[in-house]
Amino acid sequence: MSGEAEARLWLDRIRALPPGPPVAIMNVCGGHERSLSMLGLRALLPEGVRIIPGPGCPVCVCPEEDLADAIALAMAGGVTLVAFGDMLRVPINAPKGEVASLAAARAAGADVRPIAAPQDAVAIARAAPSRPVVFFVAGFETTTAPVAAMLAEGVPDNLSVLLAARLTWPAVAMLLAEEDNALDALVAPGHVATVMGAEEWRFVAERHALPVAVAGFSAESLLAAIYSVLRQKREGRAFLDNCYPELVRPEGNPTARRLLDEVMEVTDAAWRGIGVIPRSGFALRGDWRAHDARARHVIAAPPRRRAGEMPPGCDCASVVLGRRQPDQCRLYGRACTPRHPVGPCMVSDEGACHIWWQAGVRAH
Structure with a gap:
């Protein structure tokens, strides 16, 4: 059966489910949101089925303090700073006229370079020892595991890491624990589950009695996951369903998980505009701390007003938490567009605002 035919089959099954009250399903992956939006899947679902983008964009929640430290390191000179491309355009709260992004630091003469993979950082360090x-x-986790592998394999002495990595599930656990939580089901992230395993998401069903299904990125996998959680909801059941079995195993990728445990430890961590979420971040462990950029360099980021917050008027934190749709942000499509982003959700390819704009959704 072709992918298109299989997708039609799942859509028919969704439409054949008995009617019921409205259902709010959160997806927790920027890749899922891109597929849902670009394929127009929301418009094909029955009335009353809402798919809400959640905390699936690591660039969007990267602490402003860490970004400010990266900018300060780059501007101090004598250092080459490399980062994944999306991070270069993310703005921080800085007075007008001051450097407010890594891209601006690069324009001001700092040696800032976008990279696509950890191996690029190793190559740049080896080229200038x-x-x-x-x-x-x-x-x-999907990005952090290759970084752990990079360190475990051995890196040049001149390479250090400024770590702002996060775990996905603690943010979802925080959302589900809120008294005013209005979510009815969850589509769990395929990339993260490939590394960490489907079983990591069982708590959604067991602790919160909500249907949960792991999905891939094709229309057929996403629709299968949506069908699963809708059927569970209609039948009054809640369990974990893996709708991405071709790549996701219950235990995940044992090698990737071992490397994460070997190189890094889990810590409490700040999420931009949200605050500290317990045990939601990574830090280098043991001997690997010798490669911590904060241990090697004096970082003199200037004090800033609104440190840790989103820019004035920006609702990115509410969008990340599923409390507001991208086009409900006060700045969406007005002051904030992909060409001139104000908030991080409009910068990243995994940000819901950027995805919705690319899919043709304009401001109300």
Whole structure:
């Protein structure tokens, strides 16, 4: 059966389910949100079925303090700072006229370079062994595991890591624990589950009695997951369903998980505009701390007003938490567009605002 035919089959099954009250389903992956939006899947679902983008964008929640430290390191000179491309355009709260992004630091003469993979950072460090290279790492488990592998394999002495990595599930657990939580089901992230395993999401069903299904990124996998959680909801059941079995195993990727445990430890961590979420971040462990950029460099980021917050008027934190749709942000499509982003959700390819704009959704 072709992918299109299989997708039609799942859509028919969804439409054949008995009617019921409205259902709010959160997806927790920027890749899922891109597929849902670009394929127009929301418009095909029955009335009353809402798919809400959730905390699926690591760039969007990267602490402003860490980004400010990265900018300060780059502007101090004598250091090459590398980061995944999305991070370069994310703005911080800075007075007018001051450097407010890594892209602006680069324009001002700092040696800031976008990279696509950890191996690029290693290659840049090896090409200039006498120059310090700092790898600014923002990402979820899918990005963090390759960084752990990079360190475990051995890196040049001149390479250090400024770590701003986060775990996905603690943010979802925080949302589900809120008294005013209005979510009815969850589509769990395929990329993260590939690394960490489907079983990591069982708590959604067991602790919160909500249907949960792991999905891939094709229309057929996403629709299968949506069908699963809708059927569970209609039948009054809640369990974990893996609708991405071709890549996701219950235990995940044992090698990736071992490397994460070996190189990093889990810590409490700040999420931009949200605050500290317990045990939601990574820090280097043991001997690996020798590669911590904060241990190697004096970072003199200037004090800033509104430190840790989103820019004035920006509702990115509410969008990340599923409390507001992207086009409900006060700045969406007005002051904030992909060409001139104000908030991080409009910068990243995984940000819901950027995805919705690319899919043709304009401001109300």
